[in-house]
Amino acid sequence: MTATVKKVERVVPDLAMKAYVPAILEGLGVTTRHFVQNLGNLVSGRKKSKRGTEEIATIRYPDEKREYPPRYRGHHRLMRREDDQVRCVACFMCSTACPANCIYIEAGEHEDPTIEKFPVRFDIDHLVCIYCGMCEEACPCDAIRMDSGEHTKPKYSRTDQRVHLVDLLERGGPSIAKQGGRFS
Numbered sequence: 001m002t003a004t005v006k007k008v009e010r011v012v013p014d015l016a017m018k019a020y021v022p023a024i025l026e027g028l029g030v031t032t033r034h035f036v037q038n039l040g041n042l043v044s045g046r047k048k049s050k051r052g053t054e055e056i057a058t059i060r061y062p063d064e065k066r067e068y069p070p071r072y073r074g075h076h077r078l079m080r081r082e083d084d085q086v087r088c089v090a091c092f093m094c095s096t097a098c099p100a101n102c103i104y105i106e107a108g109e110h111e112d113p114t115i116e117k118f119p120v121r122f123d124i125d126h127l128v129c130i131y132c133g134m135c136e137e138a139c140p141c142d143a144i145r146m147d148s149g150e151h152t153k154p155k156y157s158r159t160d161q162r163v164h165l166v167d168l169l170e171r172g173g174p175s176i177a178k179q180g181g182r183f184s
């Protein structure tokens with residue numbers, strides 16, 4: 001397969017662009033268009049959505065949520081073994097592959113001699129994460145996944161965006177993959 005290269009012309013920003021004026025006007029234009037459209041639909045009651053309510057251009061978040069596409073990368077989760085223990089063996093492959101350097105792991109020695117290590121601490125800083133999926137790709141144990149379908153919620157402090165082992169395991173579930181990456 002031959003690789004295709006798409007050349008992107010570099011735009012030299014003028015003063016208006018540097019001041020974000022066109023972008024602000026464009027954003028206001030979209031908001032106004034949605035407002036007028038919603039108002040028109042609500043007043044006339046013409047259009048009904050599948051839910052039987054008036055069709056509007058925006059959604060009533062958080063009561064209504066958009067359905068994300070299957071390839072959407074959501075909040076990380078750590079998977080569990082059949083006996084409910086964490087699958088992660090603290091090999092550091094994910095933190096090594098992470099281009100944003102936002103995974104912090106501390107390894108502990110496992111009492112089971114067949115399991116060498118496990119994470120005593122596993123933190124991900126979601127303010128630094130770029131949701132590239134490299135951690136998921138690098139993991140040989142299907143221990144970390146980004147298929148929760150949840151986006152990172154806004155928080156009041158920067159430190160609250162750092163998620164820990166407990167949070168990550170709460171979202172996790174059982175995995176049928178054999179340690180080493182192959183599915184049974």
Ligand code: SF4
Binds near residue numbers: 102129130131
């Ligand atoms: S998604 Fe990318 S940036 Fe985020 S933790 Fe994984 S490897 Fe790092």
Ligand code: SF4
Binds near residue numbers: 091095138141
């Ligand atoms: S790559 Fe997988 S097994 Fe290794 S430390 Fe990361 S989550 Fe754990």
